[in-house]
Amino acid sequence: MAWAGDWDVTEQQLAAKIVAVTGAGPAAVEVTNRSSLGQTDVEAIRRGLLESLSGAGLKFGNTDSASVNVQISLSENVREYVWVAEIRKAAGAAATVVLVSKSRTNVGGMTHEAPPISLRKLLLWSSDSHILDAIVINGALPRMAVLYPAQIQFYRLQGDRWMEEQVFPVPHSRPWPRDLRGRLVLRKDRSVEAHLPGVICLGSTANSLSINCHEGDDPWPIGTDQSPLNASFAQTRNFFTGALSPGIGTQNVAPAFYSAAPVPTDHGTSWLLAAVDGRIHLLDGTNDVVLSKLNWGSDIAAVHSSCGTRWQIFSAASGTGQEDVVRAYEMPGREPIAVGSSLSFPGAIASLWTAPDDNAAVAVTHNAETGKYEAYLLTMACSQ
């Protein structure tokens, strides 16, 4: 919806052009909407146009009594609202056409319907820029770090608002690959790492902030505090090559994969890999087993909680329409079992990583309604 004042000038311009053709009237005036404007705006514009026409001296009549008929269409093209008045001074006569236009980009106060909010997700940050990852750094002075393709931005919590604190550029000599991915990692000593394809940034958040980036192909940490694992990322692609360190048991090489999640068991830790071949692989240290009939997406993450078996795997998948969903699974045996209800997001899930402390995940979505990137903290909630 736009502020009424946004249309005043345009209404007066059109009214003046109409009256220049019709004279003082009487005229029958009809307003039709052919644009994407909502009903509230259309009604406001209709009232404004009639007032402006009256103010310009036009007298109104009905279609039968008035000799002049004015058909106003609220139209639009890709850049502008275009209002067209077709003025006929006799039935069947050729119309005189007058137009006015107004840019569609400078109409203030436009609002969008708020996306649905789930109780199991907490919106951390929203941006027009592509968010790759975000982490919250708890402490006496809580901070948040957000990773973008060109920079790492730190925010400090003041009251209930995140206020911009410091920005560190992420230089890179080669073009980023498409479907760019990146991950922020918070170490126990409160040092921060940012991993991007071919670039690693290291820094501290303990006292003053510092970040230094350099080019390199160091493997990315993809595990949790309890189950560490590093994997090499393909510098010009969007996946991990499959080279693992220190490896899963005797398995140092896995199929190329997009994401991985540990599955702690009584006998050690197995790993689920969302592989580039579109399948989910279970690596138990010796065997590589393909799990069938799983409709999982490319992004999975493990979360430690107080619910169920204490470890859940979050998996992104498609929902209805333009929605994506995140669903939680447990692995009591060798097959995942869905637990709880799914979370819906109004757009594609662009990334899903385990958050620091392993007790949550951070999902970044590209909101299809607003076009913004949104970082959410996802947690498991359960009855105690």
Next chain:
Amino acid sequence: MRHICLRWLAASSLLLAAMCTSAATRPRYGGTLRISTSAVLNSIDPGEAPDSLLRRNLTRLLFDTLVVVDENGAIQPSLADSWNSSSAGQRWQFTLRHGITFSDGSALTSDVVAAALRMANPTWRVISQGDLVTIELETAVLDFPAELSLSRNAILRRGDKLLGTGPFVMSQWEPRHRLVLAARDDYRDGRVFLDSIELEMGKPQREQNITFDLGRTDVIDIAPDQARRAAGEGRRLVNSSPSELMVLWFARDAQSEVERKLREALAMSIDRPLMNRVLLQNDGEAAASLLPTWMTGYGFAFSADANQARAKQLRTEAGPARTWALGYDNDDALARVVAERILLNARDAGLSVQTTLSASADIRLIRIPLTLTNERTELSELFSAMGISPIKLSSSNVESVYSAENTFLQSRRVIPLLHLRYVSGISASVQNWSVGRDGSWDVQEVWLSGRQ
């Protein structure tokens, strides 16, 4: 990441394309996208005529322009990252982006840019200095950057072969038959997901359908009059907004008031809404304007309704008249049936029209692709495509463009008939395929699933 498919919904007798999604999977690198089309190209040089949607789409894969126009009609940086104007829009200066390379690894320089623009636009004075390219125009043009987004203003280096800065490089080229493009690993915005694109040209619709059904092609043309049928057969379709103008084009201006009256009678006699309803199953738009309403916002103000009574009256007033020869492309099945309809409508109004395959027809039924830029540039390009001297517009505002279009249409040099959509059939393995409202491909985010 999601991939996108289309399903067709019947709503108010219009076919609407609606997005739906499948698994939330990340894009997969690799594979060859196989495209089959009935269109042919003798050359991939973007400066050569005639302009066509295929030429524009291939140009965008191989070459870049200084600026581009986004889906909202706004100018966005491409090879130029900033620009400014002086002398009230008569002098424009563009600053080039750093680090751009041609497909042979050589750097993009302002000298190369200036040479390319001079060749495409002999009346411009183009000066290069450092990272700057300055263009001096004969007259001021306030929305000039829109012209630089046109494919004929693509920046390329001519030598033994054409070199561009786009995401693909040409690896095989058989004029009128086949083109193979390979992805550039060093593309400035990141390598595309596809490894290559194979394009087969000059394929009849039937052959395209067969290869598509056999899984040998990923993307095919669907003729506008076949779109509903293809949807009914369960094909996955992607369509543009109505972006191709089908128009009757007279070989010369009306030479007398009598001739103008006869042309007016012909225009009044043609039942465009019926053509759209019967021949296109309402999937196009009856057109009385050159540019469609979605581009201008005013197209509906030109009435496309037939008025046989008025047509007969004008025919009677004009007196004796000779038979017009109406030519059309014999390979264009839609043009043939449209021409037959025009003959029937004209006969009802007392006009005599015969079809001919001769090149020396009085009237030609032609199809012209429209490009999303801005109203002034769109209209100007359209005149150029029809071989008509561009009208000098006093201003680029929508009312001036309406006025110019209205004046031109009243001359009855052309009679608009239909605005057609571009429709493509897309195989299930193609992900993220999308087209702009004017039919332009967006291949950079396309990837293939289930087939490498």
